[in-house]
Amino acid sequence: MIYDTAIIGTGPAGLSAALNLKIHQKKFIWLGSKALSDKISKAEKISNYPGLEDISGQEFSRRLSRQARDMGLEITEQMVNSIVSMGDYYALLAGNEFFQAKSIILATGVINKTALPGEERLLGKGVSYCATCDGPLYKGKTVAVICNASRFEHEVEYLSEIAGKVYYIPTYKAAVERENIEKVADRVVEIVGEEKAEGIRLSGGEVINVDGVFCLRNSVALSALLPKLTAENGHIMVDRKMATNLPGIFAAGDCTGRPYQYAKAVGEGNVAAHSVIEYLAEKRSDT
Amino acid sequence: MIYDTAIIGTGPAGLSAALNLKIHQKKFIWLGSKALSDKISKAEKISNYPGLEDISGQEFSRRLSRQARDMGLEITEQMVNSIVSMGDYYALLAGNEFFQAKSIILATGVINKTALPGEERLLGKGVSYCATCDGPLYKGKTVAVICNASRFEHEVEYLSEIAGKVYYIPTYKAAVERENIEKVADRVVEIVGEEKAEGIRLSGGEVINVDGVFCLRNSVALSALLPKLTAENGHIMVDRKMATNLPGIFAAGDCTGRPYQYAKAVGEGNVAAHSVIEYLAEKRSDT
Numbered sequence: 001m002i003y004d005t006a007i008i009g010t011g012p013a014g015l016s017a018a019l020n021l022k023i024h025q026k027k028f029i030w031l032g033s034k035a036l037s038d039k040i041s042k043a044e045k046i047s048n049y050p051g052l053e054d055i056s057g058q059e060f061s062r063r064l065s066r067q068a069r070d071m072g073l074e075i076t077e078q079m080v081n082s083i084v085s086m087g088d089y090y091a092l093l094a095g096n097e098f099f100q101a102k103s104i105i106l107a108t109g110v111i112n113k114t115a116l117p118g119e120e121r122l123l124g125k126g127v128s129y130c131a132t133c134d135g136p137l138y139k140g141k142t143v144a145v146i147c148n149a150s151r152f153e154h155e156v157e158y159l160s161e162i163a164g165k166v167y168y169i170p171t172y173k174a175a176v177e178r179e180n181i182e183k184v185a186d187r188v189v190e191i192v193g194e195e196k197a198e199g200i201r202l203s204g205g206e207v208i209n210v211d212g213v214f215c216l217r218n219s220v221a222l223s224a225l226l227p228k229l230t231a232e233n234g235h236i237m238v239d240r241k242m243a244t245n246l247p248g249i250f251a252a253g254d255c256t257g258r259p260y261q262y263a264k265a266v267g268e269g270n271v272a273a274h275s276v277i278e279y280l281a282e283k284r285s286d287t
Numbered sequence: 288m289i290y291d292t293a294i295i296g297t298g299p300a301g302l303s304a305a306l307n308l309k310i311h312q313k314k315f316i317w318l319g320s321k322a323l324s325d326k327i328s329k330a331e332k333i334s335n336y337p338g339l340e341d342i343s344g345q346e347f348s349r350r351l352s353r354q355a356r357d358m359g360l361e362i363t364e365q366m367v368n369s370i371v372s373m374g375d376y377y378a379l380l381a382g383n384e385f386f387q388a389k390s391i392i393l394a395t396g397v398i399n400k401t402a403l404p405g406e407e408r409l410l411g412k413g414v415s416y417c418a419t420c421d422g423p424l425y426k427g428k429t430v431a432v433i434c435n436a437s438r439f440e441h442e443v444e445y446l447s448e449i450a451g452k453v454y455y456i457p458t459y460k461a462a463v464e465r466e467n468i469e470k471v472a473d474r475v476v477e478i479v480g481e482e483k484a485e486g487i488r489l490s491g492g493e494v495i496n497v498d499g500v501f502c503l504r505n506s507v508a509l510s511a512l513l514p515k516l517t518a519e520n521g522h523i524m525v526d527r528k529m530a531t532n533l534p535g536i537f538a539a540g541d542c543t544g545r546p547y548q549y550a551k552a553v554g555e556g557n558v559a560a561h562s563v564i565e566y567l568a569e570k571r572s573d574t
Binding site for chain 2: 266
């Protein structure tokens with residue numbers, strides 16, 4: 001089965017796109033956190049969203065969740081690890097599941113993370129974004145896990161059950177403790193290695209030698225996911241139709257640039273969905 | 288007093304811009320109908336506006352009105368008849384009031400009306416958009432009034448008190464009846480005249496000779512208001528910042544093109560407001 005589109009991201013832009021695609025009865029997969037946007041629930045008060053006066057972030061988030069549920073929208077809680085163009089459609093690896101889609105809407109939010117030096121070059125060569133997928137390759141070996149959210153802790157635990165030794169570099173107050181897990185307080189500044197990942201360099205300069213490096217982050221660096229995507233200052237370049245430079249790939253919300261605002265995000269999600277609908281119609285008439 | 292900006296239009300795009308400019312404490316004038324958007328209140332059910340599930344148009348409209356009121360936003364219920372660039376700022380004639388603004392946000396909605404042949408050429412030469420302003424010039428004379436909404440009926444009555452004879456061409460089911468008002472059922476296809484307006488041509492070919500022509504429409508044709516504005520297929524061309532080709536003039540909502548959607552409109556209004564804020568900051572640092 002090839003989906004009409006895959007929406008990546010469950011913030012307001014992703015939701016807005018999903019609502020419209022649902023109404024237009026498109027077949028799509030919606031990938032991201034079931035909790036929708038962390039950022040929203042943490043917002044104290046939203047004063048400039050038309051139609052919802054002085055609403056708290058939590059209440060806004062509840063409304064969006066309820067609306068998604070009532071509209072029958074389903075979220076697949078997997079992180080996208082890889083996107084490959086298959087000519088006429090795209091193949092996505094999300095968690096350890098594989099999806100195919102004719103088009104993609106990137107609604108990934110502000111892209112805080114840019115890839116580490118060495119990360120893109122060594123991706124698939126000892127660098128992995130998915131413990132479930134690639135963990136088994138490191139039986140009894142030494143791995144480093146760079147992790148930026150507690151939701152990946154079960155993956156860290158999973159790796160500790162396979163690997164002989166895990167260097168654990170969380171960027172938040174982490175809770176995982178195991179005998180073969182060594183927490184590293186220092187920051188990772190580089191993934192080193194020639195043909196394959198051989199170690200991580202810490203901000204102090206020290207290199208820890210490892211057999212593999214897992215980067216478990218809320219958002220994969222888009223530059224690693226789609227190296228040919230045109231971006232500027234960390235923002236995906238789009239036109240007025242929210243089309244990126246890659247055919248069938250659209251983007252919406254904070255990932256396309258400032259202002260980082262809910263109203264902008266829902267507007268762009270709406271436009272991206274309509275552009276996907278147009279794109280699919282054109283594709284159909286081509287064949 | 289020169290306003291920071293003038294927002295033209297009180298639909299969702301205009302409201303979204305106004306909310307943001309208010310929060311940023313900009314001085315602005317907001318021109319349009321106090322009833323906000325007619326189109327919204329007539330919408331039966333809105334299913335794709337994030338945060339407001341299956342809301343009726345009337346309820347959405349009520350919410351927007353309440354939000355505008357609670358945020359202290361004031362609407363000046365005047366139609367803009369003319370915009371003139373004064374180099375560093377713009378002069379606007381709205382109704383019979385005169386305003387000055389450093390920037391403008393056009394949020395005028397779908398532009399159904401394009402100007403009639405002859406209308407732009409003869410504007411100010413017998414063609415007028417404002418009965419209150421130009422009515423007195425036609426004492427005892429014959430005028431034609433092309434009118435597309437009942438809210439202008441008092442202006443038609445006003446003209447009938449001044450003029451000797453009024454040809455009244457409403458595009459809706461009109462109620463005005465006066466002894467010197469002759470209702471014309473046919474459609475106007477052209478305003479004729481060389482140096483000044485001399486008559487109106489009806490779709491049947493017949494020409495009615497008049498001294499002046501009043502076009503009272505919910506929205507003035509933007510091509511007449513801002514002849515140098517770049518438009519395509521009746522849509523104002525904007526970039527990702529909602530900037531038009533004219534310095535300091537931004538546009539948002541349905542007037543910039545499809546999809547004609549509330550989410551898009553509020554998103555674009557938000558972006559336009561932020562672009563105005565940036566524009567004003569740059570202007571200030573220039574001087």
